[in-house]
Amino acid sequence: MHELSMAASIVEAVTESVAAYPGARVRQVRLRVGVLSAVVEDSLRFCWEIVTEGSALAGSELVVTVLPVVVHCASCNALSEVEYFGGLRCPRCGEPAGDVRQGRELEIESIEIEEAGEMEDAVASQTHRAGSRFPGGIEERV
Amino acid sequence: MSTRIVELRQGILKKNDQLARALRERFGAAGVLVLNLVSSPGTGKTSFLEITLRELRAQGARTAVLVGDLETDNDARRLARSGVPVKQVNTHGICHLDAEMVGRNLDVWEGLALADLDYLFIENVGNLVCPSSYDLGERIRVAMLSVTEGEDKPLKYPTLFNSADIAVITKIDLAAACEFNRELALGNLEAIRPGIRVFETSAKTGAGMEEWLRFLTSQQAGTMQS
Ligand SMILES: Nc1nc2c(ncn2[C@@H]2O[C@H](COP(=O)(O)OP(=O)(O)OP(=O)(O)O)[C@@H](O)[C@H]2O)c(=O)[nH]1
Numbered sequence: 001m002h003e004l005s006m007a008a009s010i011v012e013a014v015t016e017s018v019a020a021y022p023g024a025r026v027r028q029v030r031l032r033v034g035v036l037s038a039v040v041e042d043s044l045r046f047c048w049e050i051v052t053e054g055s056a057l058a059g060s061e062l063v064v065t066v067l068p069v070v071v072h073c074a075s076c077n078a079l080s081e082v083e084y085f086g087g088l089r090c091p092r093c094g095e096p097a098g099d100v101r102q103g104r105e106l107e108i109e110s111i112e113i114e115e116a117g118e119m120e121d122a123v124a125s126q127t128h129r130a131g132s133r134f135p136g137g138i139e140e141r142v
Numbered sequence: 143m144s145t146r147i148v149e150l151r152q153g154i155l156k157k158n159d160q161l162a163r164a165l166r167e168r169f170g171a172a173g174v175l176v177l178n179l180v181s182s183p184g185t186g187k188t189s190f191l192e193i194t195l196r197e198l199r200a201q202g203a204r205t206a207v208l209v210g211d212l213e214t215d216n217d218a219r220r221l222a223r224s225g226v227p228v229k230q231v232n233t234h235g236i237c238h239l240d241a242e243m244v245g246r247n248l249d250v251w252e253g254l255a256l257a258d259l260d261y262l263f264i265e266n267v268g269n270l271v272c273p274s275s276y277d278l279g280e281r282i283r284v285a286m287l288s289v290t291e292g293e294d295k296p297l298k299y300p301t302l303f304n305s306a307d308i309a310v311i312t313k314i315d316l317a318a319a320c321e322f323n324r325e326l327a328l329g330n331l332e333a334i335r336p337g338i339r340v341f342e343t344s345a346k347t348g349a350g351m352e353e354w355l356r357f358l359t360s361q362q363a364g365t366m367q368s
């Protein structure tokens with residue numbers, strides 16, 4: 001149920017971002033999801049098709065990178081990966097370590113898009129590509 | 143065929159986080175202490191709140207409650223008996239409250255002015271998974287577990303217990319009957335959220351409520367803007 005809301009939030013955020021590329025279709029959505037984020041990858045995939053239907057994300061692939069929990073230990077001043085169910089303890093010295101530095105992520109890392117011109121006319125796309133479509137605040141690489 | 147990668151690096155719940163931040167500022171400016179109560183269905187959130195509201199009212203504190211429920215308004219009616227303003231938020235199948243629902247319900251709450259309140263309690267939908275991801279702008283997130291649920295709840299739902307500021311163990315009047323292993327439960331809470339403060343309470347006997355109310359009072363004094 002929860003993943004359905006998450007998926008809807010992803011579609012909303014991505015839809016806003018692709019608005020800068022009129023007619024573009026989203027091919028892939030890459031997420032970074034921490035182990036502590038309470039998102040179940042399978043459930044997310046399960047509702048992906050339904051949630052993306054009729055949007056620019058229809059037919060897109062979901063790529064999820066799962067990030068392990070990393071804590072900072074105050075006793076030995078070290079960052080270490082910890083086992084999820086074992087509790088938050090420093091694996092080096094065994095002290096409780098509740099300072100979580102990684103593992104809560106719930107992030108859209110990037111999207112792969114295919115622009116409208118390129119789909120309809122491969123030749124025209126060469127000129128389209130030259131146009132500036134850099135939306136504010138979004139880094140871009142080809 | 144040529145495609146391009148657009149870097150977004152944006153939180154999936156960015157909208158919620160932004161709304162929650164705005165709510166937190168609003169609550170801070172109004173000097174109201176906001177608590178978000180989260181637990182499994184049936185842990186005893188409503189019972190715990192009923193006593194809390196009654197006692198706070200007796201002390202002259204001004205309190206209100208937002209209660210999230212999938213469909214019914216049973217909890218709201220129970221809580222309203224304590225004489226404080228209560229508003230039901232029916233989520234219609236959504237398994238958690240989010241910042242938008244909280245904001246919207248506060249806006250349409252006739253006769254309620256945040257600045258006139260000392261405390262606002264939010265009883266979340268009974269669920270140990272989904273509410274953990276949704277910041278409601280609260281100052282204190284309270285994770286609750288009852289002695290009847292098993293000592294390993296924090297290990298099974300680390301996300302929620304790790305995101306909590308305070309833990310409350312409820313129904314301690316049933317501890318002996320359930321062969322509740324207190325040390326184990328406290329150890330598991332400590333393992334998931336090192337240093338977390340734990341209150342052990344019973345809505346039946348009132349055990350532990352005095353300490354909880356003292357804690358509330360001290361926290362509310364801390365919301366005053368200097
Ligand atoms: N013995 C005992 N029973 C309790 C205590 N607190 C709650 N109960 C009982 O547990 C049941 C559930 O309590 P509620 O307060 O409705 O639980 P809740 O967490 O609000 O439940 P939902 O809102 O449905 O998630 C009720 O039958 C209560 O009477 C307690 O301290 N001791």
Ligand SMILES: [Mg+2]
Binds near residue numbers: 189217
């Ligand atoms: Mg309830």
Ligand SMILES: [Zn+2]
Binds near residue numbers: 073078090092093094
């Ligand atoms: Zn260490």
